[in-house]
Amino acid sequence: MTLDSASETLLGRGLSFCSLLDPPGSKSLRFLDAFDYATEVVHMRHALNRGYTKPYSIASRLWQRWKGDRFEESCKTVHAVMEDVVSEYLRSHYRKPFEKEDADGHKEGADESGSETQKHVLIDAMAESTLDPTELRYEVLNVLIAGRDTTGALLSNVFFMLARHPDVWDRVRAEVEETFEGRLPDFESLHNLKQIRYLLNESLRLFPPLPLNMRVANSNTTLPRGGGPEGKDPVFIKEGQQVNYHVYALHRSKETFGPDAEDYRPDRWENPELRPGWGYIPFNGGARVCLGQQLALTQATYVVARMMQEFTSITRRDKKEEWQEKITLNTKSLHGTKVALMKGDKKA
Numbered sequence: 001m002t003l004d005s006a007s008e009t010l011l012g013r014g015l016s017f018c019s020l021l022d023p024p025g026s027k028s029l030r031f032l033d034a035f036d037y038a039t040e041v042v043h044m045r046h047a048l049n050r051g052y053t054k055p056y057s058i059a060s061r062l063w064q065r066w067k068g069d070r071f072e073e074s075c076k077t078v079h080a081v082m083e084d085v086v087s088e089y090l091r092s093h094y095r096k097p098f099e100k101e102d103a104d105g106h107k108e109g110a111d112e113s114g115s116e117t118q119k120h121v122l123i124d125a126m127a128e129s130t131l132d133p134t135e136l137r138y139e140v141l142n143v144l145i146a147g148r149d150t151t152g153a154l155l156s157n158v159f160f161m162l163a164r165h166p167d168v169w170d171r172v173r174a175e176v177e178e179t180f181e182g183r184l185p186d187f188e189s190l191h192n193l194k195q196i197r198y199l200l201n202e203s204l205r206l207f208p209p210l211p212l213n214m215r216v217a218n219s220n221t222t223l224p225r226g227g228g229p230e231g232k233d234p235v236f237i238k239e240g241q242q243v244n245y246h247v248y249a250l251h252r253s254k255e256t257f258g259p260d261a262e263d264y265r266p267d268r269w270e271n272p273e274l275r276p277g278w279g280y281i282p283f284n285g286g287a288r289v290c291l292g293q294q295l296a297l298t299q300a301t302y303v304v305a306r307m308m309q310e311f312t313s314i315t316r317r318d319k320k321e322e323w324q325e326k327i328t329l330n331t332k333s334l335h336g337t338k339v340a341l342m343k344g345d346k347k348a
């Protein structure tokens, strides 16, 4: 679902994927398979190569053996599909100036009333900077990586935990019922659903889809805290030095979230005194804050609300007790999310 929605934001409806409806073996599902495998291996390559740049190091030989041919094939598939999408986009882009109204005066991209239906999509903004097909392909892929797995991981983690905490499901569902009384959610009311906000906050806190991050200093600088005997003094960072920060650990700090920081408790966010500031950064912060934050939160809120309107309860369908991580370019649940959703007393 998040592949389809992220690609629609990026490319518009005409060019986006339709993997939820496409049959097995279709181009979108082959793309998904290849994309998943390639991002997993890219992460592994990065982890193995860190600090081992000599071509014949043990890590590099292990890497060569481990990745096999499937990696190359997956990358080729991902790039070939993207190349098609970008070529198709460029063809229509170059056609646009020559498009005229048809014989009935109907302009392409306009509905029956004549108003424009064509949405502004991200690739249009990208195409204002470059029309180079390779550059565009990398730009598109970059945003697809940023937007698809992250939101997918958030949603699957939310349902993983809901299946283990029926009391939370009931509380959140009661708010959805009360707010919409069976109507489809509208954009404004979605943002007033406090219980879903707490639910998403808590999932992003305990299972941040991007649990590790890093920066490299452009020039000599200092970090405000972390130095001195008590860790409260500034720390000197030399130009070129890499600073890694561990969002997963930060989000479990007892100093910020209290003694029960490791526990899953969405209602902790009800406490007005909980103001974690830079202690809670699932979307990062500052100049490079996530561009898709509002989109991701709105989409996740909508999906949770709709699921709760359709189903009365949720139960787990796996034997694993604990959430375990699967680390690829981002982090998701190792065992997936196996749940059953019920309507009334019956299993759906």
Ligand code: HEM
Binding pocket: 006, 009, 143, 146, 147, 148, 150, 151, 154, 208, 209, 210, 213, 214, 281, 282, 283, 284, 287, 288, 289, 290, 291, 292, 293, 295, 296
């Ligand atoms: C739950 C969902 C998401 C999470 C947790 C998330 C998290 C993040 C984080 C932590 C960063 C900063 C990376 C860094 O600078 O090191 C980032 C950047 C970015 N995200 Fe997201 N993201 C999510 C969804 C999305 C969506 C849906 C889109 C767009 C469709 C998106 C587009 C981007 C882009 C373009 C950047 C790069 C911004 C820049 O470098 O200036 N993200 N995201």
